[in-house]
């Protein structure tokens with residue numbers, strides 16, 4: 105059994121066939137899926153999808169590319185959403201200096217507020233970091249998001265950064281891009297302790313081989329899991345078993 109700990113089922117590309125996407129995931133032994141909000145509206149949609157499908161859970165948050173106009177009222181709305189029984193994490197939150205759709209200071213402010221909220225309410229965090237390594241490291245040191253647990257999703261960075269993230273009590277996850285030909289970062293996959301790893305698709309993005317170029321979906325998680333198994337010299341069953349147990353304990357999933 106697998107758990108897809110990060111996807112975006114509320115995005116347009118799932119509008120026409122969401123029930124079959126979730127059915128195909130089940131057929132591929134994906135027994136739980138966490139769909140991640142990226143702003144207030146997207147978080148509302150994530151909750152509504154989780155209400156419709158028993159295997160789907162929701163995370164609520166404001167993505168760093170969508171935070172330029174975030175107000176304290178928005179933070180309060182996210183806080184209220186945490187009382188919903190299918191909400192299991194605060195995310196997606198973080199820093200994104202690649203797209204830079206919000207000023208750095210604003211990204212840092214919103215990220216800090218949402219980490220504080222998660223810690224206060226004892227929810228794990230789902231962190232996005234793109235081309236903001238040194239500011240992210242400084243913030244991790246200062247804010248200690250790992251106090252209530254969390255994950256650095258779609259991990260990119262070097263082995264020193266990986267160590268730091270693990271020391272701060274965060275899990276890490278890799279996406280389908282580790283299956284690409286000449287994939288970078290496979291040394292990080294082998295360095296990362298399996299008991300600190302989660303599985304994710306980040307669908308509809310980052311589709312693994314052999315479906316690269318098409319829309320990604322939770323049922324494709326097996327391709328990434330197989331690559332992790334091969335890279336770490338473990339059986340696929342072992343990877344499934346350990347990452348599932350990691351995800352269940354981090355997100356307190358009752359499945």
Ligand code: NI
Nearest residue numbers: 110140196306
């Ligand atoms: Ni995401």
